[in-house]
Structures are given as structure tokens and as C-alpha cells.
Amino acid sequence: MALDPDSRSSARYKDEFLATRAIGPQALLSSKRFMLAAWTALVIVSLACLAIFLRYTSSPIGQIQTEPLEGGPHSAAVHLPPSQPQVALDPFGPSSVLKGGPTLSFRDNLRSDVQYITSWVSAGWTNDVMTYINLIYLGLITDRVPIIAEFIPSHIGGHVPPIPFGQVFDVPRLRNLLGTSVLEWRDVKNHNSTFVDDIGCWNVWEAVQYREAFPRRSRSINDLNLDISYTKAPEWIKMIPNYEHDQHVTFWSLARLAFPTTRKASLVPPLPSPQHNISLPPDQHLLCYDYLYYVSAHQPFEMEYDYSPAWRYVGKYMHWTPELEKLADDYVRRAIGVPEDGPIPPFISIHVRHHDFEAWCGGIPVLECFAPLSAIARRVREVQQEIQETTGLTVNHVVMTSDERNATWWREVSELGWFTPDHTDTKALYGDWYPVLIDAVIQSQGFGFVGTDRSTMSIIAARRVESWQKGPNRLVKWGSPGADDH
Template identity: 55%
Template sequence: MDSESKPSWLSRLASEADSEDTLLATGKKSRTMTLRQRRRCLLATCISLAAISLTGFLFLSSWDTQIPWTRPVLEHPSTVGLDTSVHNISTEPPHKELDPLDPLASLLGPPTAKFRDNLRPDIQYLSSWPDSGWTNDVIAYINFIYLALITDRVPIVPVFTPSHIGGSVPPIAFGDVFDVPRLRKLLGKPVLEWREVKDENSTEVEELGCWSIWETAQMGAESPRGSRVPGLLHLDISYTKTPEWIRHNPGVSHDPHTLFWSLARLSFPESRQESLVPPHPSPLHQASLPPDEHMLCYDFMYYVGVQQSWEFDKDYSPTWRHVAQYMHWNPRFEKLADQYVNRALGLSENEPTPLYIAVHVRHNDFQDWCFEVSLYDCFAKLPVIERRVQEVKDELFQKRGISVNHVIMTSDERNETWWNEVAELGWKWPDHSETKAKYGDWYPPLIDATIQSRGIGFVGTDRSTMSVIAKRRVETWYKGATRLVRWGSPAADDH
């Protein structure tokens, strides 16, 4: 049915529907335009707000640079009544905290005329007075530094006295021989020298109470062991004899060794109090003083062990492991030693020092230990020493692939024929003909000791402390090969 034939009511409905569709379409278009307008309006509003915010921020920033703002501080009750004006506030920069290993961190300040005026009340100290030959004194100093470590005290190390060099020779400071700053760093603990505590030019005599180990442990001793060190420091010592239980072998009269922890007991109040006996009067002022608790001190600490006698050259030695291995030479001696070796080898002083094996042969003061054996049969002959040198060479090559062609001899031997035989072996030695005149009496033995310890290999003399300590240095510092030559009879070193 077409439109012409539609009923009138249907035609009217269709006409109304068409009109409604037209209106709906027109209304939809009208609403779409309104949303776009709203979006434009919203965007314009946001841009305006952003511009206002930026302007305000810039204004406040400019104002803040002119008028600083600080957080208000509430008044603490402890500040009430105090003058907090700017004139009462220190303008000095804060003090830089001292390195705990710096000497001044363990003292009240620079050296003073009296040592007590420089000791901090919150720190305890320890010292000793060896005087028995340079290498023995080195070991004694190692021992009392170790004792200081296990008793939580700061060691104060004296000078070395020239007991084997000559009484007229001045002493030499510990720090002039060994690298003390390096020792402190490697130990991680402070170590002081007496020259850092008491003014070297001071003549103030000070009384001090100390323990005497010697009187207890040394067979036949009836008094403390003497030393020139207290006199050099102007100390007037009153000694108290230590108890018998400090000895390692109380039933063996000829063994003078004591034990570290027995000596350490005397640093603590209970054992100290229980062990006090009437002290010896001091030599100058006749003062009778108990052992000092602030400055603990002992007369002689060479014969001391942790577990047994003569343990310093044992591989487990606590004193070597915890102290001695860290006692490196003062760089001055390292440089001199290399120069002397280079000259002996015909090299310039500034050339790199080649690898070498050091030899130490000790004769002169060992003659008394030969007893009934002639000196010719007592001391090891050069072919015996040469065999030991070859063993060291072979070990270095087999274990490390190192070939060593140079051998440097150090010895106290004065026989010219003997030195000619050394030359025939192709070995060299340091020329000390001008050393004393150029550097002083201390330098020949100290340069020799440094040379001995800087080789990649070492051959020394059995029972010589100089050889024993050189052996330990070469083994520890350079992982070197070492031997000690036995002596005392013609077949002593047969092996």
C-alpha cells in the first residue's frame, strides 16, 4: 500500500514521526556543540590557573631569597636563662677528631718535662728497660709490646742502648730504626716512644715503682737487672720482686723464662695486691714504691714465652705473629741496604736491586760457647755454608721457579784469609770501610740486619738471635727459603 492509499490517521502519525525525528536530530546537534564549548572553557580555566600558580611561585621564591625562613625552635628547659645571643656563640671551626693511632690521641699533648704530666688518666701504659745487645733488645721490646696488647695498655718504647757497640756511642731511638707509623697501622693499636711522652732535654728526676722479673727468674740474681735506660730518662726506679709463679719451669733453676699471662696477672688489681712485698729503695731518692698501676713497668723482658721457652723462632710464636712481623725497617735503612748491596754487586745505587740470598755468619762472641772444642772445629766451614746456600737456591727454583745468582755475606769475622775464601766462592759483601765515619757507629750492624732481611733467601747461624729474626723476616715478608747452619763440632751440621 502506497502513501496515497494510507488512512488519514496513519498519514498523520507518519508526519508527526518525521517531525519528531527532525527535532531529535536538531537537538542532538545542539548538545554536541555545547560539550565542545565546555571542554574549551575547561581547558582555558586550567591554563589560567597554571599561569597564576607559576606567577605566585616565582613571587614567593623572590621574596624567600630576601627574607630567610627558619624553622621555629622550641625552647628547651635546659636553655632557659642562658645567653644564646650571637656574641656568645663560638665562631671557631670544630676540632678535627684525632686519628686514634696518632700519638697525641694517647697523650695529653706534646712531650712534657715530667712524663706523668702527659699521661691520660683514662689510659693505662706499659714499659720496660732492656740493655742486653741490640737484637736481644729488639726481642725484649717485641715481648713487652705483646704484653701491652694482651693487657689493654699502650706500650711506651725506650731507645736502644749501645751495649754491643760501645759505651761512648749515643743511643738510637726505636723510631729511627723501625717504621713506627707503619707498625701502629698494622697492629691497629697505638705505640708510643718515650721521646713522645717526656721531653728528651728534660732533667726532671721522677720516681717510679716497677716489677723485677730478673730477681725472680734468673739463677743467682739478688737484685733487679741493671739498665742504662732509666738513667737516660731520669727515672728513679723502686723495684718489687715478682712472685715465683711467674716462672715457666720453677723446678729448673737454669731456665730464666717466664710466661706472658703470669706477668699479665700482675697488671690486674687482685693479683697485684696479693703479690706485693716490700720494694727495694730507689737508687737516687731512696723511695720505696709499689709497682705503678698507671705506668706498669718491668725490668727485663727478653726471656718470656706463651707456651714454652725459646719459642720466638717457632712457627706458632704469638709474639712474631702479633707484633714482630709488623716491625718493618725505617725506610731510610731499606734505602741504604739496597744501595750497599748494589755497590757490592757493581751496580749503581739507583738501579733496581736484584734478587739475592743473604748469609749471616756469627763468630766472635760465640767463641766462648765452643768450650773444649777448637775454633777450627767449632765453627761451620765455608763449604758447609755453601751447601746450605745451594739448598736455598734449589728450593727457590723448585717451588717458585726463581733462579738466584747473587749471594751477599754479612759477618763479624775479621780474619782476612776467611774473607778471601768468601771471595773465591763469588760471593759479595757490603763495604763498611766508611760507614761509621759517614753515618755513625750504629749503622754497620743495622745496615747488615736490613740486608739480611731483604733477601729472597737466607742462610744464618744457629742460636744467633740476629740470624733467627732475619730468618723469620725473609720467610714472612718475601715467602723466601731459609736455613740455619749448626755449629759446635766438626759434624754439627751433617744432615
């Protein structure tokens, strides 16, 4: 990794201070200016050492993390947006690990003393968020700087342009909370470059499932003008050997491939790249994997559990951009009827996922398959009671977000006295990405949360409410009549 500039400063000022001690007492007494310089050097040494100590203790692996309280239910009677840390500088920004601004070829911008890691997305927006969480965590445990591509519009239509990761998540804040660098591809390679870069990557997908005999495909590869030669990863990376119904691998099985001994022992003839027909082994400078959604530490789909290391060490530090939070606040104010810039009262957020889950009903009528509003209301009351018992706070407002299209269903939601953001003009005003982005922010702002079982959007919203608001959550079961009865 790059030499710590604070370490260089500390050494320089230490040498200067020791030099002043070598001067005899009489010479020091005769020069007030020299004495002043010595004391100045001593102060600078102390400050530099303190900076090094603080940087060391900020590491997310093996260290205790501290972060300011962010307006959770324990801190106020009204809902306030998470406070933004006052960061004057971005010490882990692109300039600390790249040669300069974006270049035509990504290789021209990579420093020889820094190692990097990247991957691509291909699974719907929330799943792609989880994929990037996994990528960053894998970067932490392999001592590599992650490079993150844009989000692709797999859930809203290929005609919609991708959206940069940094337009959704506050990347400088993420870097400072992690205490390490995180890059976007737009930092590394010029977005308008037509230069095609050759690179060798690991093919994880073909090693963990038995239906597709090729690497995982992603639009991101074409958007970045990459010509990839894939090497199939060894079969021992699969979490459950020879089990066709699960595709998970462990973080450390993939991490092993980042180091020379296992990498060398795992090399097999690579596939030629599709454009230049070049066969390349997995790159050692920019380590890359085709797909990192199905990655866990201990068991499949573990991000829904509170012990998940990827969430604890990365996901909870991926806060929304201030602009996106402000936009979501405006939607909540209008929904509840709060004046512009007025304080938002505490509320319970709900996410009900219906539309694309109909295929999972297996012939059961939709009205019997999905949980009724009465079951959701029961879960809301449970969350309200838990907040009351643990904090003494009464939360009466409820904000519903859902992909449901049935007008009768929405009328019943209104009859319950619940509120909902009005997305009538959202796409026209802000673009196709923003209905789902605004809803995700609103879900994370609840003092408690009620979601849909088996929905990754609900699972991540529950994690955010737990981590940021210290609030309880419930996931409503569905799939058969009375599935959530208890």
C-alpha cells in the same frame, strides 16, 4: 682507653639524620637545601660506620690480618724494597693517647683514661729488639699502650750514644698495622729533662734466676731520669719452677700482675728507690717491668718457631724505616755492581756469626768449631733449590754478612763468587750503629736466608725473610767438627 673519635662522629651524624626524618614530607619537598643536607648526612654516616668497621677488624688479636705483598720471591723476578703503605694520617700517633708534646715529667703527659706499659733493655741489640717485641705484645694482651725506650749500645761500646727506636723501625707504619698506639719515651718525656720521676715497678729478674739478688740493671733508667722502687714478682711467674738453668716467664703470668686482683694478692714490701729512698708499689697507671727478654707463651726461646705469638702479632709488623732501607739498598747495589737506582736482582742473604761465639767452643779449635764455608755453601744450594722448586725463580746472587775479621776467610768468600757490603767507611759516614743495622736490613731482604744456629740475629733474620719475602731459610749448626753434616 680513649674514646674513639670515629664513634663520636657516627653518633653525631646519626642524630642529625634522624632529626631530618622527623620533618614532614611537605616540609622536605619544599626545601631542596634541607634534602641535600639529609643526603649528605646519610653519606657521612655510612663512611663513619665503614671507618669504625675497618678499625675494629684491624685488631691483631683474634682477627685476620691483611697486608700488601711486599716484593717477595713470588711477586717479581727482581728484588724490590718492601713497598711503603700510603698513610696520610697517623690516627694512633702520640696525640691520640697523650695530653700533648713531651713534658719535663712523664706523669704530666699521661692521660687518666689511658693505661700504659714499659720496660727496659739490657742484652745486646738483637736481643733488645726481641725484648721490645715482647713488650708490645704484652701491651696488646693487657690493653695498655707500650712506651719504648731507646736502643742502648751494649754491643758496640758505652761511648756510643743510644739510638731512638723510631730511627730504626717505622713506628707510624707499625701502629697502623697493629691498629693501636705505640709510643716512644721521647714522645712522652722531654729528652733533655733533668727531672727525676719516681715510680714503682715489678722486679722480674730476681724472681726467675738465682745468681743476682737485685733487679735487672739498664742504662735506660738513668738516661730517662727515673728513680725506681722495685717490688719482687712472685715466684710462680717462672716458666720452669726451681730450674736454675732457665729464666723464662710466660706472657700471661706477667699479664696477671697488670690486673687488680692478682696485683693486690702479689704485693710484698718494695725496695726503696736508690735516689730518693722512696718505697712505692708497682705503678697502676704506667705498668713497668725490669726485664722482658725471657718471656714466651709456651716454651723458652720460642721466637725461633713459626707459631710464636709475639712474632706473629708484633714482630713481623716492625718494618725498617724507609731511610734505613734505602741506605741498605745502596750498599747491596755497590756490592753486586748494580748502577745507582737500578733494580736489585734477587739474592740469598747469609749471616755468619763468629767473633763473640769463640767462647762457646769449649777448647775446640776455632777452625773445627765453626762450620766451614763448604757447609754454608751446601745450605745455600738447598735454599736456591727450594726457591726454584716453589717459585720457578733462579737466584744466583749471594750476599754475605758476618762479624768475621780474618782476611783469609773473606778472600775465600769472594772466591765462591759471593758478595759482601763494604763497611770501610760506614762508621765514619753514619755512626757506630750503622754497620749492624745495614747488615740486618740486607739479611731481611734475601729471597732466601742462611744463618748461624743459636744466633738471635740469624733467628730474627729468618723470621723476617719468611714473613716479608715468603722465602726459605736454613740455620747452620756448629760447635764441633761436622756439626752440620746431614
